[in-house]
Amino acid sequence: MVKERDVLVIGAGPVGMTAALALRSKGLNATILEAEKEGRVRPGSRAIYIHKATLEFLEQISPGLGKKLADIGIVWQVKRTFYKGEEVYKRIYEPPKPNTLPAFTSLHQHEIEKAMYDACNKAGVEFVWEEKVTNVKTSEEGVTVETENGEWQTKYVIACDGARSVVRNSVGIKFQGPRKSDAFVVVDVAEDEENPLPIERVFHYQHPNVGGRNVLYVPFAGGWRIDLQLFEEDDRDYYGSEEGVREWLPKVMDPKYADRITWISTYTFYQVVAEKYTDDHHRVILAGEAAHLFAPFGARGLNSGVPDAIVAAEGIKKALEVEANEEERRKYIRQAAEERHKAGLWNRECSNRALEHIQGTNEEIKLRREIAAFLAPHIPSLGRWLDEGPFGPRTGHPELTTKY
Ligand SMILES: Cc1cc2nc3c(=O)[nH]c(=O)nc-3n(C[C@H](O)[C@H](O)[C@H](O)COP(=O)(O)OP(=O)(O)OC[C@H]3O[C@@H](n4cnc5c(N)ncnc54)[C@H](O)[C@@H]3O)c2cc1C
Incomplete structure (x- = not known):
């Protein structure tokens, strides 16, 4: 029997769960199809560094979630930078103010996923575990999602199925960029x-x-x-x-x-970004690692996957409201996809700059690093440049409302 839903999220990673929470916060039903078993434990700390902007987004779509992550995580108040064994920069921060979200929080990705899973259950998200998607076909009317167990019909898909996204491949969208x-x-x-x-x-x-x-x-x-x-x-x-x-x-x-x-x-x-974030029929939107892969310096992976998912849910909500008007509904999906594609290119550029700084293979950067390290004890701004360089620019794209 073919199962029907208005919207399907593919993948119960942190971005998929964010997408589901965002849909629920807009009054839409949310169903996640996940290939793996319920209760799996995924290895590796991975997205430990969660920026305040992300905590704020999560707080908006699931009140209490941003605060919970901040409570579980830790905040360091000291940063140190060494050059060839010598300390060249140290910065001490004030402790975070009570009852406010900190500038960032640091915790194992498994803890993030656990907190998101609890929030999803509270919000009434439907999880379908061991439901591996094998193919996706889009048309002007909607999407057919084929899984190892059967078939689903839906109007929209948010593809959060990670780096090897079957959804992205099924709709013929390519990653662009270098390894x-x-x-x-x-x-x-x-x-x-x-x-x-x-x-x-x-x-x-x-x-x-x-x-x-x-x-x-x-x-x-x-x-x-x-x-x-x-x-x-x-x-x-x-x-x-x-x-x-x-x-x-x-x-x-x-x-x-x-x-x-x-x-x-x-x-x-x-350092790759999908060539576009929606399919030709504007029925699928890519989010998170299904849409982009960055070097982790600057922590732009999950921190940009969260706004990807939220913007996708907002676009779908608007499109569903004008479903009968093909041009209008396409417009909302296109806007969401283009906004996040632009963010993806910007985030890649920021990670590139961080990588170049760390690599030191560029002669000019190498020389600047040497000089900065030599002068940093006397000119703190140079120490700060050395300290922040490995994490890339701290600003968002000038034309976007999101920082990551
Ligand atoms: C070393 C390292 C450090 C990092 N540090 C940071 C950091 O500090 N801050 C940060 O923001 N990010 C960081 N990241 C990136 C972050 O881990 C990723 O951006 C994040 O995990 C991506 O989440 P996702 O939900 O898009 O994908 P995933 O976590 O990969 O989730 C995809 C989900 O889809 C499921 N799935 C896959 N295929 C199918 C299918 N066919 N059918 C159904 N389900 C499917 C998978 O089982 C999985 O549950 C780091 C990454 C690494 C490797």
């Missing part, structure tokens, strides 16, 4: 709650203990993420193996953390 050759090893370690490290975000340019490789330390609730930037000639498999991590990690961190490893991953980054 960067730089490799990073990303390691999560559990904090020693008896004797924790101070909560500080630390970046080492050219750490002397690991042959001049860059190292980033980011604390999150319950642990730390350490990113080691590899050289081109490095043996990636070795550095990213447990044996390799056990060898290099104690050189840059208290050796006890080598026994507290919870996740290791080696990445080369894609």
